[in-house]
Amino acid sequence: MSRTKPLHLVLLAAFGAVAAWLLETVLAASGRAVLLPPVTLAIALVLIGAIVVIMALPVRRVSRRVEGAKVDPFYATRVVMLAKASSLSGALLGGAGLGIAFYLLGRAVLPGVGSITMAFACAAGAILLLVAGLIAEHMCTIPPDDDPKNDGRPDPRGIS
Numbered sequence: 001m002s003r004t005k006p007l008h009l010v011l012l013a014a015f016g017a018v019a020a021w022l023l024e025t026v027l028a029a030s031g032r033a034v035l036l037p038p039v040t041l042a043i044a045l046v047l048i049g050a051i052v053v054i055m056a057l058p059v060r061r062v063s064r065r066v067e068g069a070k071v072d073p074f075y076a077t078r079v080v081m082l083a084k085a086s087s088l089s090g091a092l093l094g095g096a097g098l099g100i101a102f103y104l105l106g107r108a109v110l111p112g113v114g115s116i117t118m119a120f121a122c123a124a125g126a127i128l129l130l131v132a133g134l135i136a137e138h139m140c141t142i143p144p145d146d147d148p149k150n151d152g153r154p155d156p157r158g159i160s
Contacts, residue, residue, distance in 0.1 A: 021099040
């Protein structure tokens, strides 16, 4: 599994911002109420990010060769996949939160400060989820071998 690329995060954030802005525009043009993310969404995203980092701690201990540390390889795989999913979804939701905030700020009549604050809180929670996912993904990487005999070439005898 490859590391999360910054280009993918930027593209997802841009897609989320454009999609949320268009959705808000369509809803307002059709006379319906615009969507406002609740503050509890931001809190939940931050808590999920904290849980992902906490779940990566045992994997980090094993990857740093701490004495007596053991982890199930399936658990480690799941944590890495969850970390990557968290960073990607954080980018998408962060972009969506910013798209909603910029839509609200671009209206002729500004809505209440609470509405704009909720949109920015959602974006901030999503960005924290993104950062937590990247941190957890980094915690699960295995450091390179320090073995001087292993220079990256395969053993001619076929022994690894």
